[in-house]
Amino acid sequence: MCAFNAGRRRRSVVLLDHNVKVGRKILISGGGRCNFTNINAGPSNYVSANPHFCKSALAGYTPDDFIALVERHRIRFHEKKLGQLFCNESSQHIVNMLVSECEQSGAAFRLGCRVLKIEKGDSFHIATDNGDYRCRSLVIATGGLSIPSIGASGFGYRVAEQFGLSIVKTSPALVGLNFGEKELKELAELAGVSIDSQVTCQGVSFRENILFTHTGLSGPAILQASLYWSAGNSISINLVPEQDLTEWLLRKKRDGACAELKVLVADLLPKRFSDSFCRLYLPSRPVSEIADKALMEFAGRIRDWQVKPAGTAGYGKAEVTRGGVATDDLVARSLEARKVPGLYFIGEVVDVTGQLGGYNFQWAWASGFAAAQYV
Ligand SMILES: Cc1cc2nc3c(=O)[nH]c(=O)nc-3n(C[C@H](O)[C@H](O)[C@H](O)COP(=O)(O)OP(=O)(O)OC[C@H]3O[C@@H](n4cnc5c(N)ncnc54)[C@H](O)[C@@H]3O)c2cc1C
Known part of the structure; x- marks a missing residue:
């Protein structure tokens, strides 16, 4: 040029x-x-x-x-x-x-x-x-x-x-972010799962897909967030940006839903994700048996999932510096x-x-x- x-x-x-x-x-x-x-x-x-x-x-x-x-x-x-x-x-x-x-x-x-x-x-x-x-x-x-x-x-x-x-x-920027050891152990099985999310880092938000990989998270919303990410920062991921999940879960419970939590969540999110997330954060039981407070906390986690990446996928994968x-x-x-x-x-x-x-x-x-x- x-x-x-x-x-x-x-x-x-x-x-x-x-x-x-x-x-x-x-x-x-x-x-x-x-x-x-x-x-x-x-x-x-x-x-x-x-x-x-x-x-x-x-x-x-x-x-x-x-x-x-x-x-x-x-x-x-x-x-x-x-x-x-x-x-x-x-x-x-x-x-x-x-x-x-x-x-x-x-x-x-x-x-x-x-x-x-x-x-x-x-x-x-x-x-x-x-x-x-x-x-x-x-x-x-x-x-x-x-x-x-x-x-x-x-x-x-x-x-x-x-x-x-x-x-x-x-x-490295516009690059995938790696999980820490604990998250990697718990979530590596989700590699390939993609979810439309809102990702926020340092006050800047992006609404696009995230993608679980074998080492952490990628997909356009994560690549965008990586531009604003520095070591030690957490990112916040809202996995259900279209829905008031707290209200939705409480309504299901009030309406007498007897389905297990992970089955209900799988109406909104991929089944593999729902299975893993429930196992990690609120062992799945019929939603009718779960206290409102626990449901609200669980919904809060899905709407504001805090991830503290251990690092980036590096210059070998980054789109820019x-x-x-x-x-x-x-x-x-x-x-x-x-x-x-x-x-x-x-x-x-x-x-x-x-x-x-x-x-x-x-x-x-x-x-x-x-x-x-x-x-
Ligand atoms: C996989 C990938 C996909 C991308 N996709 C997009 C996209 O779709 N849209 C977008 O906007 N951006 C994209 N980017 C970013 C974009 O490619 C760069 O920001 C852009 O190319 C930068 O242009 P530049 O001229 O500054 O550098 P470059 O395009 O990197 O060109 C630098 C040139 O300098 C030469 N050079 C380097 N060192 C030396 C040296 N020591 N001696 C002599 N020559 C040297 C290189 O060989 C190269 O030809 C992508 C990047 C990657 C890695």
């Missing part, structure tokens, strides 16, 4: 990547269909030490601008849910589009190219295993640490540190380092991390476009 927009401004652009294939993260994104933007993207969808920092770039290149580009390339797409736009066929179309824009603007690719050293005098001097380059503007767009198996590296953070910029502590190059050290409108004229950081390497749903690509496009106006 940055390369071809700079090329359109008649800059002479070379794009260096240590991968031999272009846009590998785009290719695997969105289950192979790239959730390339979200029509509702706005500053409130991003986490950053400075929540205002992303405003300028996001305003300068909007989801509509990217949609117009996609339409110009006749890529067919659809809204899956919640404003999330996906390719109808393949993420490859997005990569092809970006490559073709680069080619048209004269931006050249050097793939499989390892950067060995960066020095700055009057200009930047980049030594690589495939020749040396000199440039007045150097844009670091090396992404975060997620999925090292396809080329993610901490390179961008090291360059930032080399030039005296600060790094906001990084952590939270944290990164400190926004205090960058100019918001250009993404240029305040103290190092000509050095720019864009995309995921910056301490701006989006929620799940196309927001991270929109930040990558918008920040790339912003920097391209100044390089």
